[in-house]
Amino acid sequence: METHVVEWLGLLARWVHIIAAIMWIGNSMLYNWMERNLRPGKEGDPNKFGELWMLHGGGFFKLEKFRAHADTLPKQLFWFKWQSYTTWLSGFALLILVYFQSSGAFLLNPLRPEITYPIGVSIALGFLVFGWLIYDSLWRLPLNQGVKLTASLILLIAAAWGASELFSGRGAYLMLGAMLATFMSGNVFFHIIPSQKKMMATLEHGGEQDMSLSKRAKQRSIQNNYITFPVILTMLSNHYGMLYSHPFNWVILLVLMFMSALIRHFMNIRFQWKPWFAASAATMAAAAVIIFGIFHFTNQKAAAGETAGLGEPVEFVQAWAIVQSRCLPCHSTTPSRPEFSALIQGVHFDKPEELKAYADRVKVRVVTQESMPLANITAMTPEERAIIGRWVDQGAKLN
Numbered sequence: 001m002e003t004h005v006v007e008w009l010g011l012l013a014r015w016v017h018i019i020a021a022i023m024w025i026g027n028s029m030l031y032n033w034m035e036r037n038l039r040p041g042k043e044g045d046p047n048k049f050g051e052l053w054m055l056h057g058g059g060f061f062k063l064e065k066f067r068a069h070a071d072t073l074p075k076q077l078f079w080f081k082w083q084s085y086t087t088w089l090s091g092f093a094l095l096i097l098v099y100f101q102s103s104g105a106f107l108l109n110p111l112r113p114e115i116t117y118p119i120g121v122s123i124a125l126g127f128l129v130f131g132w133l134i135y136d137s138l139w140r141l142p143l144n145q146g147v148k149l150t151a152s153l154i155l156l157i158a159a160a161w162g163a164s165e166l167f168s169g170r171g172a173y174l175m176l177g178a179m180l181a182t183f184m185s186g187n188v189f190f191h192i193i194p195s196q197k198k199m200m201a202t203l204e205h206g207g208e209q210d211m212s213l214s215k216r217a218k219q220r221s222i223q224n225n226y227i228t229f230p231v232i233l234t235m236l237s238n239h240y241g242m243l244y245s246h247p248f249n250w251v252i253l254l255v256l257m258f259m260s261a262l263i264r265h266f267m268n269i270r271f272q273w274k275p276w277f278a279a280s281a282a283t284m285a286a287a288a289v290i291i292f293g294i295f296h297f298t299n300q301k302a303a304a305g306e307t308a309g310l311g312e313p314v315e316f317v318q319a320w321a322i323v324q325s326r327c328l329p330c331h332s333t334t335p336s337r338p339e340f341s342a343l344i345q346g347v348h349f350d351k352p353e354e355l356k357a358y359a360d361r362v363k364v365r366v367v368t369q370e371s372m373p374l375a376n377i378t379a380m381t382p383e384e385r386a387i388i389g390r391w392v393d394q395g396a397k398l399n
């Protein structure tokens, strides 16, 4: 597809995606908050779960939650589903526009050439479809909750490891997030909305509100509640190359996911449990210590390699020749691989000054992370990486 068309479509899809996601998650956070702040009313109505007064927008809102009967139902009843569906649909469009475009450069693992474009895209789609089928079937089984939860966590760990083996680091983070986000929308589409529809149908036929249906919808909705923070984390992760390019990227991701789900839990119980803030801060600190440990113990080899190379002086022409052949195909105003132009966001190395301006980032991407050239499409060698690293360390001089 034409690059600028992809760029415009990407902007549109991302915009819609973020707006829909804010509406969906914001709504669900508000409902969750209201649910947990309901107080029993004075009249002792057995059909009433509780009530709540709120002040917003210059007026008072009185909210009551109750079990309905056919005769108490109003003509107009609001319920929410399109926010969730729109988030999933625009997210899927973005997956195609960013990760399935440009020969899958963001998705595929440069160290696994046997996973070609069609195989990689099929595995990515498989993550969404089979991921959902496995998760959904597991939670339909008549097993103890604890067993199902343990099995889900083991499967999540396996999925994180598997994704990091099959996809690029960035692709792995995103695919794990896309899979969990699919669980969330799947829960709305296949469980929450259908049980609400059934509930309405029984009520309209004069029946009583079936509490087992409410319970099933609620279980999936609680799972969505816990998945939210980990999913938001993976959706933002493409900005953090340091994390997704790490050899233990999947462990780091799991630590951050468990941390954020635990913090979500503390936030859920915060109205009955006073030390929630201290507990959240302690969880964050513990995660930081673990991740720092992972970086520290895996970085010693890299640090040794870096200092060993400092000695030999590098001429600018050497570095420039490497950049010309390995980077300019993409990082130029006149690229020979224009399919990436939309994603490069104006980082061009046509002039030596431009290269110097980005010197620090160049070292991070080329030497520390080895995440540039993208998917090593231009076949940069380890020696060339070392030369670029030394040129930057020696002051990125232009003569």
Ligand code: HEC
Pocket (backbone or CB within 6 Å): 105, 241, 323, 326, 327, 328, 329, 330, 331, 337, 340, 343, 344, 345, 347, 358, 361, 362, 365, 366, 372, 373, 374, 377, 378, 380
């Ligand atoms: C196949 C195309 C391609 C090649 C070749 C390529 N890049 Fe990139 N580069 C990209 C894309 C796409 C982005 C934006 C996405 C990202 O940041 O991962 C990018 C972003 C960057 C950024 C800016 C983002 C940041 O982290 O600061 C730098 C710096 C960079 N590349 C350096 C290099 C260097 C140096 C080379 C050559 C050794 C190189 N790239 C080769 C495609 C390429």
